[in-house]
Amino acid sequence: MRLDGFNATLNADVQIYRNDGSIAPLTPQNLVVASIQGGPGIAESISNQRLAAGDYLIRVSRFGNTGNSTYNLTVSGLPGDRAPNTIQTARPLNLSGTNIRAPFTLTGADGAPEFINSADRIDLYKVDLNTAATGRTFLSVRLTNLPNGTADLLLLQDTNNNGRIDDTNGSGILDQGDAEVISISARTGSSPEAIGGTFLDGTYYIMARPGVEGQASFYDLSIYTAPGGTVPTITRDILAGSGSSDPREFTNVSGSLYFIANDGEGYALWKSEGAISTRLGTVQATSKVRAIRQGATSTEISELTDINGTLYFAANDGVNGTELWKSDGTAAGTVLVKDINTVVGGSSSPRALTAVGDTLYFVASSQGNNFELWQSDGTAAGTVQVAELGAGLIGSLPESLTNVNGTLFFTANDGVNGRELYRLAPGGTTPQRLDIAPGGSNAFPENLTIVNDTGLYFTAVTDANGLEIWKIDAGGNPFRVTEIRPGSLDSGAANLTTVGSNLYFTAFDGNSRNQLWRIDTANADVLSQLTSVNGGANPSNLINVNGTLFFSATDGASGRQIWSTNGTAAGTGARTNIDFDEVNPENLVDVNGVLYFTANDGESGNELWRYNPADSNPQAELVSDIIPGDIGSNPQELTNISGRLFFRADNSFDVNGDDVIDEGEGNGVELWGL
Secondary structure (H helix, E strand, O other): HHHHHHOOOEEEEEEEEEEEEEEEEOOHHEEEEEOOOOOOOOEOOOOOOOOOOOOEEEEEEEOOOOOOOOOOOOOOOOOOOOOOOOOOOEEOOOOOOOOOEOOEEHHHHOOEEEEEEEOOOOOEEEEHHHHHHOOOEEEEEEEEEOOOOEEEEEEEEEOOOOOOOOOOOOOOOOOOOOEEEEEEEEEOOOEEEEEEEEOOOOOEEEEEEEEOOOOOOEEEEEEEEEEEEEEEEEOOOOOOOOOOOOOOEEEEEEOEEEEEEEOOOEEEEEEEEEHHHHOOOHHHHHHEOOOOOOOOOOOOEEEEEEEEOEEEEEEEOOOOOEEEEEEEOOOOOOOEEEOOOOOOOOOOOOEEEEEOOOOEEEEEEEEOOOOOEEEEEEOOOOEEEEEEOOOOOOOOEEEEEEEEOEEEEEEEEEEOOOOEEEEOOOOOOOOEEEEOOOOOOOOEEEEEEEEEOOEEEEEEOOOEEEEEEEEEEEEEEEEEOOOOEEEEEEEOOEEEEEOOOEEEEEEEOOOOOEEEEEEEEEOOOOEEEEEOOOOOOOEEEEEEEEEEEEEEEEOOOOEEEEEOOOOOOOOOEEEEOOOOOOOOOOOEEEEEEEEEEEEEEEOEEEEEEEOOOOOOOOOOOOEEOOOOOOOOOOOEEEEEEEOOEEEEEOOOOOOOOOOOOOOOOOOEEEEEEE
């Protein structure tokens, strides 16, 4: 409160009285505070005065007979501090029943926003997370409407139970290097601050503090929770707020999840540590490993592959081009293996990374487009070209690298004999060509598939028989197994999938649409056609779920559904009946014998579903309508990591419930876990 603007001869005072409702409240007993120290012409002020709730009277009076004058009275107030400053007194919050559309909020809508300033440097709130079934809970915290500048948001935990949050790294301020600081959001300017992810159950403290020492800021607080494990939750809101971190390339390395994501500083290598299974997929276990190229606007990291517990991948650091890298899960242990293409700005572009024992085989180019087969033991000296099969600058372009019990099979084109199948014996340096199409014709071997760990089946083309199923026989030679479509026409055999000793695939015999077929490899390669739906079937998304083949198909009368087979025509049919013409089940994955997939029932949009064949009456079940309504979160890259399901999805939504996604709500495309 400030009293000024009067003439130089006037001596004015200002006082605050408690209004007790009496006829004459201006008594000494009701006087709360006064400013009477100034002389003539000197302004009076009252500041930093904490007042209890109630009615008050402000009295402006003249001291003595010092004349008359107009004056200015400026009054401003802030609500009382609703968030104390120690963890012992932190304001507890009840988050029961909250969700993304109905969070707990402290806002300025009632004229009383929260604030922090030089006198009230921190606000602390206490939340207890407890999902007994899994020990994991999703928590989202946001500071918004920061008109007065910047504020930082911290999530803390008193892990050693000493009654305080310790500055363990001695920096003088709580930061990400401190052991009890779980997460920080510290953007510049008035941008909203956000922390979100799945946390291990326990007691946490939410801190709001000035982003700049001494600076004041109002803020609104918004918080909600979801039980982890019972419904899908975001593992970590990597690009905090409504932006998308765009996670991809999910890869299992010894039970830990590695992936690529963008936290706003560019795409980088991330991991969720799985050494302790309960921590996998939580904020505490999920962190950036290393940014290969700071500020990268495209992924520039690919081919993530587990080679006996070490992650190998291709990446571009902006200096050496796209080359072979490896990582042990630490920043210091994430290193370039070798700059294969040493031309300035050149890239060897490693791809098709494949482990055979302790050796990594891959395809790369030492110059131009001369792609050939390489191998590596993880050292620069041990990273060498195996052979140069193709003449000239194009190379043999090896593809489909496949480890069959220690022997490497792949396809290549030497420029003379067309694209054929090659074999490299364990420890060998000279690949052997297995000629399927004599002369210079291309056999185009594809779909290399291992059966019973030792047998190799694949598709290939010959002029006489078209595209059919082949195998490597007991003598080590290519042998045609099927002639589904007699003559030189192609059967289009594809989607080779093994279940025990059975090889399932799709093919067209010329009489009906693509159908499901089976080869009994343990019984002289007996061939069976399992579906013959007139105008239907067209199987896709074949997958082995705990010893049973599941796939998607149509009966010709309705939309695609989930089907399965026991290896007989009678035991093949639809297992789900989701009532919608465009269900389109995709992204099938087996997690502990349960089939997870994405589908659209016409009401929830494209969301996550499951089918448990072990149930007494198995039915397709919507796991979670991540975005309530028919928009759909569009889950993708469903991946089983140590018996847990991970995927990417987008929970952005329009706060008004319209059918238009509003990028200002939700978390964008992030990594989810179940």
